[in-house]
Amino acid sequence: MQTLPKYQRGLTFISLCILLAILGFFVFLILKIGPIYLDHNKVKNALSALEKDPAFPSMTEYQIRNSLDKRFNIGYVDFIAPEDVKVSKSNDYIKVEIEYEVVKPMAYNLSVLVDFHDEIETGGSGGI
Secondary structure: OOHHHHHHHOOOOHHHHHHHHHHHHHHHHHHHHHHHHHHHHHHHHHHHHHOOOOOOOHHHHHHHHHHHHHHHHOOOOOOOOOOOHHEEEOOEEEEEEEEEEEEEEEOOEEEEEEEEEEEEEEEOOOOO
């Protein structure tokens, strides 16, 4: 007795394997790229903590860099080089920029590049 197609339901083994492969690919991406964004969150937290510091508007460039360095050490942020941090200061205006890239190998010769740019400002109009 043959079954009619309208009574057949469900996934075949091949379609189940394809769905699992697609799901596995996205889980792989999340596991590889997720930690990059978690580390970036530490950088954003350090910048926001610096901005909330009442002494921030009167800090020198050295004090700002030192404060960020201490916050990065506490958060185990070791992927930011000193040249990635730019401090612009004039009169009562301060701007701190952090711009960096993270390259993470995915598989074989395939890598992912993530580019970040964060900044905080305080005081003045910013006309440097």
